[in-house]
Amino acid sequence: MNERGVHTMQKEYQAIIVGSGPAGAACAKALKNEGVEVLVIEKDKLPRNKTCSGVLFGQTQVLLDQYFGGLPPGDVYCDPKIIKAENILEWNKERGFSTYVWELPKDGQSFPQDFYNVWRSKFDYWLLNESGVAYRDGCKFNDYSIENGKVKVEVSRNDKENIDLYCSYLIGADGGESRLRPLLDPSFMKIEQxxxxxxxxxxxxxxxxxxxxxxxxxxxxxxxxxxxxxxxxxxxxxxxxxxxxxxxxxxxxxxxxxxxxxxxxxxxxxxxxxxxxxxxMAPPYLGKDNIILTGEAAGMLYLNGEGMSAAIDSGYRAGKAVAQGIKKGGKVLEIYGKEIEGILNHMKLCVEKMHFFAV
Ligand SMILES: Cc1cc2nc3c(=O)[nH]c(=O)nc-3n(C[C@H](O)[C@H](O)[C@H](O)COP(=O)(O)OP(=O)(O)OC[C@H]3O[C@@H](n4cnc5c(N)ncnc54)[C@H](O)[C@@H]3O)c2cc1C
Missing domain, CATH: 3.30.9.10 (D-Amino Acid Oxidase, subunit A, domain 2)
Structure with missing residues (x-):
């Protein structure tokens, strides 16, 4: 209900993406490339901050080139702009300094060793704008239901007005504290780690x-x-x-x-x-029927929190799968599952090889 006690009805979209982080923006970009009408909703006012070191590791740079046609413009970076892989050092009282490996090769592919230092607020906002899709900020996803075969999406705008949006596919790119994931996967709330x-x-x-x-x-x-x-x-x-x-x-x-x-x-x-x-530390979960999860909401994160590449890659692949479902009628979750096999394998490798915990 809005302040006058009525729901505001809105137009219908082919896809609605919850969350304007790297996963949401990459998903939007893939859908837009395929001519799908998409809306991104974001609970915060944009540009928004995100708790993050804000380092574009090598794989992220390669993916930006592949999916967005290049790296962000000058004002997105902080000083110092470049942190070389060899200058990431672990310190220990007994052993002193040693080089700390933050990123592993994926499927035999090595990545650039100069990492870029960015402000996440500016980077994410650039990425979203590069996707070229419509978005609404200050617009929080609350719940969904299925109505006449469509997904009804309940959102609140600026914590006041309640709006119902409709779409064929709802994509949760709402990050590690996802609101959408526990609605599909109640075990998410019981994760101990x-x-x-x-x-x-x-x-x-x-x-x-x-x-x-x-x-x-x-x-x-x-x-x-x-x-x-x-x-x-x-x-x-x-x-x-x-x-x-x-x-x-x-x-x-x-x-x-x-x-x-x-x-x-x-x-x-x-x-x-x-x-x-x-x-x-949630296991991967891709969604159910016409509701798809991607990025950190889907558990896509490479230890040590090198998450932007997993978010961009899984987001883009989710978008491709949804576009294929809309245009050719394929089974989206099956297509998406195949698309992200490489990401899941790399996640396993990172868990095996990286050290992130002090205990
Ligand atoms: C301390 C720290 C340091 C990190 N450093 C790095 C690093 O240097 N490099 C790197 O690659 N990765 C790093 N990561 C990981 C990286 O930040 C995440 O993996 C990445 O941001 C995940 O992207 P995402 O798009 O899935 O989610 P997010 O970036 O979290 O985006 C989710 C979006 O959804 C919005 N949202 C949430 N709920 C709702 C709702 N109900 N309605 C509408 N919108 C909603 C949020 O406001 C947010 O904008 C770090 C993480 C942490 C915690």
């Missing part, structure tokens, strides 16, 4: 012995069960800590700041902003 992540942007007077254009990671159980990291983005040192449910991440952040001050003489000043999110 949940990590919380807390990230803060500090002004600083001295980076101490930390070198610029480097990314430092720490696997220190006393700070958190999940990898901690520090790197520079423009005028800020970005500090990230994470742990399993129940750990106080405010305390972890204080411990991390102390470690950086004591061992590297880092001098931080005031905090500009902070953000956080949870990462559910």
């Amino acid at each position: 949940v990590c919380a992540v807390y990230q803060a942007y500090y002004r600083f007077s001295d980076m101490g012995s930390l070198e610029d254009a480097h990314w430092y990671v720490f696997l220190e159980p006393q700070i958190g069960e999940v990898i901690s990291a520090v790197s520079r983005k423009d005028d800020f040192l970005t500090l990230c800590v994470g742990g399993f449910k129940g750990r106080s991440l405010k305390k972890s952040m204080e411990d991390f700041k102390n470690l950086l001050a004591k061992n590297f003489q880092v001098a931080l000043k005031d905090m500009e902003r902070n953000e956080g999110c949870v990462i559910k």
Whole structure:
């Protein structure tokens, strides 16, 4: 119901995508390429922030070239623009520094070793606009039902007006805290392995012995069960800590700041902003009937949280599968399942080979 007590009815779309992150934008791009009429709905006002280190790893760059025709324009990047793979270092009290491998070759293909440092707010907004589709921000997905063979999508606009939208296919690209996934897959709410992540942007007077254009990671159980990291983005040192449910991440952040001050003489000043999110170690789940999930909502994430490539790739492939279903009447979930076999295999490889947990 809206403020006057009536639902606002809206036009029907062939596909509606929930979420304007990399998965949603890539899905939109694939659908648009195939001439499908699509609407993206996003709960936040755009451009929106996303808890993320904001690094475009090599595979992401290759996918951007393949699906979007190139890399983003200049204003999307932060300074330093490039972090070389060899400058991602793990530090340990006993062993000192060692190179930390963040990205593995996929299906025998190696990727560029210069990684790009971006602001997620700007990157995601660029990606969405590049898809060329219509979108509504401040528009939150609440629920869906099936009505006369169509998907009725219930959304609220700016937390006030309730609107019913209709579509043939509903695509959930609503991230790790998906609203759509538990409606299809109730086990999602019962997942035990949940990590919380807390990230803060500090002004600083001295980076101490930390070198610029480097990314430092720490696997220190006393700070958190999940990898901690520090790197520079423009005028800020970005500090990230994470742990399993129940750990106080405010305390972890204080411990991390102390470690950086004591061992590297880092001098931080005031905090500009902070953000956080949870990462559910959810198994892949692709959807049901005409409701498709993609990106992190579908569990598509390469450890160590190198998620943008999995999101872009799975999003694009979901869009292709839906377009094929609309145009040729194929079974979308079957087509999509085949399309993402390579992603699922790479996820398994990453779980085997990467180290992300400090315990
Ligand atoms: C601390 C941290 C650091 C990371 N660093 C990197 C990195 O450097 N490089 C990298 O590649 N990956 C990184 N990742 C992973 C990456 O951020 C995610 O994997 C990626 O953003 C997933 O993309 P997505 O499109 O699936 O979801 P998201 O980017 O989360 O987008 C989902 C969108 O859906 C919207 N939404 C949610 N619910 C609703 C609703 N009910 N209605 C409407 N809209 C909704 C959200 O507002 C959001 O805009 C990091 C993750 C974390 C936590």
